[in-house]
Amino acid sequence: xxxxxxxxxxxxxxxxxxxxxxxxxxxxxxxxxxxxxxxxxxxxxxxxxxxxxxxxxxxxxxxxxxxxxxxxxxxxxxxxxxxxxxxxxxxxxxxxxxxxxxxxxxxxxxxxxxxxxxxxxxxxxxxxxxx
Numbered sequence: 001x002x003x004x005x006x007x008x009x010x011x012x013x014x015x016x017x018x019x020x021x022x023x024x025x026x027x028x029x030x031x032x033x034x035x036x037x038x039x040x041x042x043x044x045x046x047x048x049x050x051x052x053x054x055x056x057x058x059x060x061x062x063x064x065x066x067x068x069x070x071x072x073x074x075x076x077x078x079x080x081x082x083x084x085x086x087x088x089x090x091x092x093x094x095x096x097x098x099x100x101x102x103x104x105x106x107x108x109x110x111x112x113x114x115x116x117x118x119x120x121x122x123x124x125x126x127x128x129x130x131x
Contacts, residue, residue, distance in 0.1 A: 010059035014116050024091045034063035047122045083110045
């Protein structure tokens with residue numbers, strides 16, 4: 001068992017992001033990517049922009065959270081903002097037609113590539129023991 005105060009982040013699990021559900025909380029301007037079945041996790045601040053959720057036992061990435069998503073984060077990354085505007089209306093309802101599914105899948109691919117590159121190119125959390 002790992003000490004929760006000394007988490008070991010396993011970057012090899014970044015691909016988990018591909019399978020996460022996307023949830024946006026309009027009232028608090030918070031973007032979440034998380035598994036459909038909740039898992040215990042601890043949060044790691046990544047560059048002051050993303051909260052990575054990691055399993056304290058395995059170091060697996062089990063989610064992420066971005067506070068001030070539209071008001072701050074998307075303004076810093078306009079390419080993501082454009083993609084988000086296309087799919088935001090789909091975030092709170094069941095997608096029913098093929099066009100909506102294709103738009104959503106495209107958005108998820110864009111976000112996955114962004115987060116993968118952002119996390120791998122900003123290894124600021126080396127104190128947490130990245131593996």
